[in-house]
Amino acid sequence: MNIQVKAQDASAARPLAGKVALVTGSTSGIGLGIARALAEAGSAIVLNGLGAASEIASVRDQIAAGFNVKAGYSAADMTNPEAIAGMITATLAEHGRLDVLVNNAGIQHVAPLDRFPVDKWDAILSINLTSVFHTTRLALPSMRANGFGRIINIASAHGLVASPFKAAYVAAKHGVVGLTKATALETAEGGITCNAICPGYVYTPLVEAQIDGQAGAHGISRDQVIRDVLLAQQPNKRFATVEELGALTVFLASDAAASITGIALPVDGGWTAH
Ligand code: NAD
Numbered sequence: 438m439n440i441q442v443k444a445q446d447a448s449a450a451r452p453l454a455g456k457v458a459l460v461t462g463s464t465s466g467i468g469l470g471i472a473r474a475l476a477e478a479g480s481a482i483v484l485n486g487l488g489a490a491s492e493i494a495s496v497r498d499q500i501a502a503g504f505n506v507k508a509g510y511s512a513a514d515m516t517n518p519e520a521i522a523g524m525i526t527a528t529l530a531e532h533g534r535l536d537v538l539v540n541n542a543g544i545q546h547v548a549p550l551d552r553f554p555v556d557k558w559d560a561i562l563s564i565n566l567t568s569v570f571h572t573t574r575l576a577l578p579s580m581r582a583n584g585f586g587r588i589i590n591i592a593s594a595h596g597l598v599a600s601p602f603k604a605a606y607v608a609a610k611h612g613v614v615g616l617t618k619a620t621a622l623e624t625a626e627g628g629i630t631c632n633a634i635c636p637g638y639v640y641t642p643l644v645e646a647q648i649d650g651q652a653g654a655h656g657i658s659r660d661q662v663i664r665d666v667l668l669a670q671q672p673n674k675r676f677a678t679v680e681e682l683g684a685l686t687v688f689l690a691s692d693a694a695a696s697i698t699g700i701a702l703p704v705d706g707g708w709t710a711h
Pocket residue numbers: 461462463464465466467468485486487488513514515516541542543544564565591592593594635636637638639640641643644
């Protein structure tokens with residue numbers, strides 16, 4: 438009796454043991470938080486993203502040693518379809534499967550539409566949207582063959598509503614939500630789900646770096662910047678955390694979420710309830 442209970446506890450603690458997850462843009466911020474959460478749940482991890490080789494190697498080592506899983510890394514540039522193909526091929530060659538694909542890599546640029554730099558538009562569409570098409574189309578054959586797959590797209594509240602000066606980002610994230618629905622419909626009978634997570638503001642080093650600068654620029658306190666500038670649209674007046682997004686991703690990757698597909702789930706403290 439006790440032995441059975443212990444076995445259940447072990448599988449509950451590591452519900453993704455035996456799975457392989459690839460997280461694009463996981464060298465920092467939300468992607469890294471999600472990679473850690475998936476590793477803690479027992480999944481092997483393939484990291485991806487930009488950054489200093491020594492720092493990436495250290496993150497890899499921490500994940501592998503800390504959670505007792507395999508942790509690899511691909512330097513594939515999400516603007517380059519051939520590099521993306523190489524990343525998927527290498528993942529399948531090394532692990533023999535790809536169960537959980539988290540499309541998280543993304544960039545932002547803020548400018549009025551009539552002065553929006555064309556190269557920034559192209560880069561945002563390429564990294565935030567087109568890369569999701571490439572990773573998804575390339576991962577699907579193996580997921581279909583295994584009869585199991587979880588595709589989790591990190592969109593944004595800006596996949597559901599717009600803000601001024603973020604034309605490319607808003608267009609790309611709305612595109613991700615549309616692609617999520619199309620993918621869900623095409624895979625619905627194959628044991629594969631595809632969902633989008635739509636965060637509002639999430640506390641990452643990138644956000645922290647803006648707080649003091651904004652406080653200086655507006656002549657207001659850090660607390661006022663957080664409440665009245667950064668979280669002006671976010672009714673609960675708190676940042677979501679990478680840990681919350683990690684836990685949600687683990688849930689969507691689990692067997693418990695087998696019937697959830699094609700959704701765009703806001704994690705935005707009520708922003709899109711407006
Ligand atoms: P971040 O800048 O900390 O991380 C972005 C990741 O993408 C990094 O690992 C970076 O190396 C990688 N990346 C950028 N360009 C790349 C390229 N060409 N090829 C491969 N990797 C590349 O940002 P974040 O805040 O963690 O954002 C992650 C995702 O979450 C993005 O898609 C973003 O749009 C979305 N998001 C963030 C917030 C937020 O408040 N931080 C809110 C909503 C949605």
